[in-house]
Amino acid sequence: MKTATKLLNDYLANIQNPAAAAALFAEDGVLELPSLKSLGINARAVGPVAIESFIAGLLKNVPDFRFKDIELLIDGEDQAFGEYSVEAKVLSTGKLYKQTYAGRLVAENGKIKLLREALDTLAAAKAFTPD
Template sequence: MKNAVQLFQDYLDLIQTPRAAAALFAADGALEIPYLQSLNIPHRAEGPQQIEQFIVSLLTKVPDFKFRRIRFLIDTPDQAFAEYDVEALVPATGRIYRQSYAGRLVAKDGKIQLLRESMDTVAAMRAFAAEDSV
């Protein structure tokens, strides 16, 4: 059975394969990015199907989205915390999305129960907003 760090690493590595990444979550597992709420973007997906749809939506906007420079700071069997970065083109705006994430993962019975991520909403707004609103 995979521990929290193994599940976290698998999720980060599989982000370009939405179905495989989402399959790591428990049936009632959740992906939360609370700061997206301030941008009027859905900030919680629950269950593998919703999580897969969330990832597909993200990859539609940022096809080269990939996590890099992953640093695990907490590593226990059922919880992990990491920082990781993204640098990818947003085709709709022609800008580079540069983002540092911090994530806390809770594992239970070899599945992801919760992955809560924080991010810089200003960096997201700069990359995704129309030119005249930046």
Template sequence: MRSAGDLMLAYTATIADPDATAALFTEDGVIELPYVTSIGLPPRVAGPDEIRAFIVGLLKVVPDFGFDTVEVLIDTPDQAFGEYSVERRTVTGRVFSQMYAGRLVAEHGKIKLLRESLDLVRAARAMLPNGVADIPADQ
């Protein structure tokens, strides 16, 4: 059975393959990205089908999305915490450069929860037509 750290490494290694990534999650597994509604993304996707669709959408914006560096900082059998980075071009030619922090909770060898944080200003600059100016004032 895969540990939480093994699952984090598998997630980061397969992110460009929506089917393989979605298969890592439990039937009720969740990816949470708090605050990303300000850049037009759902803050929570649940279940393999929604996770697959979310990754397909990400790949439409950043076609060669993949993590460049991955470091698992805390690894227990059922929880892991790590940092992983990406630097790729979006379909508009802008650079999407991020350092993610992720907390993963494993259950029976699959991902039950992956909560990630990222720099929304950097994401807005890369993904929104007018960059940071498109973030609503109340966000």
């Protein structure tokens, strides 16, 4: 059975493949970025189908979106926490999206039950907002 650490590593490695990344989640698994609420964005998806759609939508606008500089700070069986970065061009604005995420993953029965990520909302707003 996959540990939280293995699931987080697999999710990060598979972000370019929405179906593979979403398949890591439980049927009621949640991917959420609550800090984006301050920008008026509901960044919460529940279940593999919605999560796959969420990731695919992101990749349409940021096709080179890949995680790098991965540092796992909590390495556990049912919980993991890490920081990881992205640096990629946003097609709709032509701007560079440079971001560091902090992600907490909760695993249950070898699947992702919750992946909650925090990010710098100012950096996101600058990259995704046209001048």
